[in-house]
Amino acid sequence: MRSIATVYEAKKRQILEVAAGILEREGAQAVSTRSVAAAAGVRAASLYQLFGDKDGLLAALAILAFDRYLDEKHLLPSTGDPVDDMRRGWDAHVDFGLRHPAFYLLMFGTDRPGRLPPAAAEAHDLVLKFLDRVAAVGRLRVPPVLAARLLQAASTGVTLSLIADPDENRDLEISARVRESVIGSLVTDAPPDAYSGLASRALALDAAIAAADQAGLPLRPAETALLRDWLQRLAR
Structure with missing residues (x-):
């Protein structure tokens, strides 16, 4: 029973x-x-x-929408190249919005700031995981948190713009161009070299420390926090 x-x-x-x-x-x-x-x-x-009331129903629908969005995101296999994974994540985001415009508008077009569903935080964490991998190989130019905000702002803006276009006028080349422009500003293709690569190296070390077993680090927690703060300052 x-x-x-x-x-x-x-x-x-x-x-x-x-x-x-x-x-x-x-x-x-x-x-x-x-x-x-x-x-x-x-x-x-x-x-x-x-x-x-209706607001409660719409809030529940937004949670359902984010759950479906995350289910699709989790199914994306890794290519082995974290930067290519960023591109595929962008394309999957835009594709979801164009296939489910009403859901997407409910998720990202809210007129109630600060009231995104809890699943929105999980979606943000998923982006940060992608970016931590980029930082770990020394290819991220800015701290992951800032990169995540820039990526989400750009991909959301592009998707909302494409949703507003009539089907016959919709040009996905716009998404590809913005994607490459944004990702190009966030990552470096060449390995870090001398001082010009200091930010990328600092971010790579910060990502490695964040992923390490804290019990195995020869630093006290306060020292680890201080080191990570210095590394993030060097990356600015």
Whole structure:
């Protein structure tokens, strides 16, 4: 016999899938507690108990959207080249937005600053992992946190711009050009050389320390933190 919690979650998931269908077919303006309740065959009161108001329903849909986005991202195999993986990650991001524009607008076009779903933080962490690998091979020009912000701002802007274009005017070359421009400003193709490569070397060492077993480092925690602070300053 299924527990009450299991039945509750199954019902919630069913309603979310119905709401997701309405969202993708008709856009966020068509998602209301009344329309979703009618399509799911439940009473409006039941929907209010599960999600509260329309904002609560849309917030739950945003979480569902990020979960689907992350599922696709995790399926991307590594090429062995972290910079090529950055390119493939960019293309996958844009592709998801163009295939699921209503979801994407809900995820990244929010008019409520600071209220992104928890899964958005996981998506950001995934970008940082890519960038830590780039830093570890000495090819990142700026600290990973800054690089992640620049990448996400650029890829989101490009995707929203392409979504706004009519299908017949949509030019994916724009995405490729912006991608190469941004990535080119963040990474170096040549191995670091002399002082000109100091930032890349500092970032590589910082990434190696971050990935190391702290118990095996011949430094106290405070010394490790101080060293990483110096390395990040050298990388600016």
